[in-house]
Amino acid sequence: MQQSCEEIKHIFLMLKNIDRQVTQNFEKRTGISLTRYEMLHTLLTKGQLSQIELQQFLKIDQAAITRHLKILEEKSFVIRTRNKQNNREVIVQITDTGKSVLGDCDLDRKQFFDEMFNNFTDQDIKHLQLLVRKLKDNTELKFI
Amino acid sequence: MQQSCEEIKHIFLMLKNIDRQVTQNFEKRTGISLTRYEMLHTLLTKGQLSQIELQQFLKIDQAAITRHLKILEEKSFVIRTRNKQNNREVIVQITDTGKSVLGDCDLDRKQFFDEMFNNFTDQDIKHLQLLVRKLKDNTELKFI
DNA sequence: GTAATACAATTGACTAGTCAACTATTGTTT
């Protein structure tokens, strides 16, 4: 590892821009924010969850979770109820409306990501996945 | 390109988290935000620039540029003066204080990025750089 | 069984970005 520090910084600056672009355009295309999409998707595949559990999957701040859920609840995409066994917890469930919204944006979502990676080979994607995962593991270990 | 869309989405979600972590911890470590560091660094290497030119290098919104410069100016890291040849433009210059701040955080910056990539081979980094650049080019072409 | 502690969620104040509306200056048309 003797790569120049400048180049590494440059990689991060590019990542920053990519993240912004993707986040912004995912919502424009599908009509739902990437984070809220992921919340619904998580609730669909994992079933009902407490907010803490959602937070652990999404890895964003609790406060952000609360606020996103408020929006999703207003649109009737999720239902929130206190856990009778433990009144501290809020149990979050996706509604049928929520499920159909997920289904609706499915095509757009696929197209979006396909276009984004249309000039990538399967090898490229595998590689990228591997490297990004490694980087993610580093950040998680470093910053605790 | 027949990778599952889920995996691609997952790559982006990881990128999101990495970006947040890096941004946050860069500032904790060096005492200056990554974006403002990059502004100073750009001014150091390219010389004095108008805000539009800075915006083109940094690729963030004009409004964000204005606000970051306000902070850097308050700390006397930059000086801003109207261009006499074209009074619409503001010419931004790094000060000696600014330069010394850049120098001061250099070691921290190097350590930070080195730690982040300590288990990456030179090959890995080259690869990552290549793939990220490709992705960046895609976003820039797609979203205009 | 009460006091202290821990936990889940919420709220407020903050940062960094976006877009859109505005101001001031410059350049162009006629």
Place this chain on the structure above:
DNA sequence: AAACAATAGTTGACTAGTCAATTGTATTAC
């Protein structure tokens, strides 16, 4: 020369995240 358009910067209102303080509930210790 006056009107209009384009450009550079600023400001306000918004989004999505952060952290810290608060509230309410459950658990533990004595």
